[in-house]
Amino acid sequence: MDIGFIGLGSMGRSIAENILKAGHGVRVWNRSRERAQPLEALGAKLVDTPADAFSGDAAFSMLADDAAVREVFATGLLDHAPRDFVHVNMATVSVAFAEAFAREHEARGIHYVAAPVMGRPDVAAAGKLTIIAAGASAAIDRVQPVLDAIGQKTWRIGATPQHANVVKLAANFALASAVETLGEASALLAGHGVAMTDFLDVITNSVFPGPVYSGYGKLIAEDRYEPAQFKARLGLKDVRLALAAAEACSTPLPIGSVVRDSLLDAIAHGDGEKDFAVLGKVAARRAGR
Template sequence: MARTSRGEETTVRVSVLGTGAMGAGVAQSLLRAGHDVTVWNRTVERARPLGEHGATVVDDVADAVSDAQVVMLTLFDTDAVVDVLEQAAGDAPQDAVWVQASTIGVAGTETVVQLAGKYGITLVEAMMLGTKAPAEQGKLTMLVAGADAPVSVVDPVLDAVSAKVVRAGDRVGEGTALKLAANAWIASITAATGQSLAIAAALGLDPQLFLQAIEGSASDSAYAHTKGAAMIARDFPAQFALDGLRKDIGLITDAARGAGVDTTLLDALGRVYAEASAAGHGGDDIAAVGTAF
């Protein structure tokens, strides 16, 4: 039986649509918390391993949502979210709450909000801040936006997958805005770590000395140590795929430009991550951006 942060025991019927690294991790955390989880993925073979953990695996998206109280959209991009909504909107219970958890940017979110209105869907946002391991461990930070009543329905789901919930606002789209700002920081600090390690090595130093130098200082960052260690070892098992962050950098750049924010740094980040992807690291962890230096 799942238990909320307020100590209440409740089980929620949750459908997770999209079982990539993040969706699969979220599903595992929901199952561990005792929720009734149904999973669907366009390529059903990617969802089948979750059946061994107790999930119901279906190969038809309409079947996946037919009995859901909460539907989580953990998909790659706007096209995927729109496609799933078009296919399944009429098959979910009328009182189901749909949770948009895919990073699809400002314009994509506006499109999904319009579709939700068209189909009478109750929609909230819960952007996932974290990578594969925190998703699997139930330690994500969730950036939530939407009306109070539907957000309260998904509280047990948020409790199961997160270490922290940040309320971004009452309007769907405000969670996306906060996620874009946070991912701009992640993209920047990861690339900056790679640059500093490369400079240290090129000037004849052990690059590990850079991490030792910042350790414990005001400029220290746990992320720099995590990704820096991977860069030094040149070992990049994907926690957050580089091409996924490349996609997000494009969304961030579009949003910044549309809001009148200078994109000089974002443009440079886009080029650096593109170079790493072109060198064959698109499916590797974002730490592989260090290879571009």
């Protein structure tokens, strides 16, 4: 396929690479052109404007947040897209923005697929992301070969694009809760002189298998928060989006509030750029340790 790609952050670059490797033609645009150059060697065509990337069969965008998407699209990108074009937005944006953005596409006859992903940069590089996609079935069908190059599985959440964003935010909310919980449990264990590793051995081999409890648990057990795989500051962004999505439907998320406060505590102590697991340090500090 003839694919445009916008946004080459650490996630975006790996994703674009995998699309290239799968044999698709890719025109890439990034605010800073240098980040795009390594892709040229892999066969990508570097273009000068977002509009140049927003053409062909479909475009994938992977931008940082609502503001970044708004800024790139403020140039009227949607007004000049070809007929029957598919735009796949992989960014974790707010539900409110996702909804409005979907309507803007619809008004112009552009197919809009929300396809936020789960997985850290190393998972993206391996082409093993979990993709949560929503939008018109036919539109997803058309880009499915590209999605298959990016992720190990695409979960389809229905025809309403922002539903994919809700699922993504709910998943990250659950992740945030688990990390905070591990931090609090660690403080409790330490208060009684019990090793966090003993606790982790028990739970990760029984009720809580999987990467979250073992991965973040290990970081907390080792009190090691750098280098960050998923920064506390970005974790707060996602918790904030979940709280906003919940507020929009008058839904209290008390756990979300707790995690938000702990993340603010982390940031206030200069740990915003450290790994999300730094919540363990916050819990320890609350307990005077």
